[in-house]
Amino acid sequence: MRINRILLPAVLLLLALVIQVSVLGRLQLPGATPDLMLLVVIGLALVYGPTSGSLIGFAAGLLADLAPPSDHAIGRYALVLCLLGYAAGLLRPEGSRQRSSLSALLVVAVAAVASTLLYAMVGALVGDTAARHVGLTGLVLSALLYDVLLAPFVVPAVMALARRFDGAPVITESEDGNDSGLGTLSRYRTTREVSALPGYGGKKRRIPGLAKRP
Incomplete structure (x- = not known):
């Protein structure tokens, strides 16, 4: 562990x-x-x-x-x-x-x-x-x-x-079992987490409005 x-x-x-x-x-x-x-x-x-x-x-x-x-x-x-x-x-x-x-x-x-x-x-x-x-x-x-x-x-x-x-x-899993959010990118709330997505090549890129999600 x-x-x-x-x-x-x-x-x-x-x-x-x-x-x-x-x-x-x-x-x-x-x-x-x-x-x-x-x-x-x-x-x-x-x-x-x-x-x-x-x-x-x-x-x-x-x-x-x-x-x-x-x-x-x-x-x-x-x-x-x-x-x-x-x-x-x-x-x-x-x-x-x-x-x-x-x-x-x-x-x-x-x-x-x-x-x-x-x-x-x-x-x-x-x-x-x-x-x-x-x-x-x-x-x-x-x-x-x-x-x-x-x-x-x-x-x-x-x-x-x-x-x-x-x-x-x-x-987040909603009560009906579906993912909440507006797509794959909306699941990641920080710059570090977004940089780990496929296609970003490890570079830290900030998506407008993403960090402001509650």
Whole structure:
């Protein structure tokens, strides 16, 4: 992985872990706790792809397993987030397309349900029946609600940071799956990105009005 694909996830995961433990974990909400670590993993996986997504998910889960107050076997959540990071990375749009906010929200919703179910299944395999006593249905529904409500504030920001530090041009995917813009050149917003287009020979040329796009 590139150095930016190591430093940025490390900073985001540490920040998410601090907020998860010191803020979200103390809210004492009914049912599950909002899973900020999961949202960060999903956002990064949707930009970096399955391999990086699985590695980031494993690291995030291992941090969560080791962070106090940890009351489960180490590696349990690492396995869950590793699988979800890989699965979310498979949904990364082709090329430099940007996934729409609605489709990203659907990915989060599926991941929230899957993470709760997988965590309970792994717990059952190692003899942890805590989810059975709390109520698995209530945990799934509350995790889905909390993560979907938190996702619009976290996932787009994480994806934007990942693209910015990765240096990849952005092609926005509209809700109907079509590219937004006025053609191929309108997808590139900076002089450096335009210079990389076929036929420009590596020379930096500014296209009138291009840099003024919002």
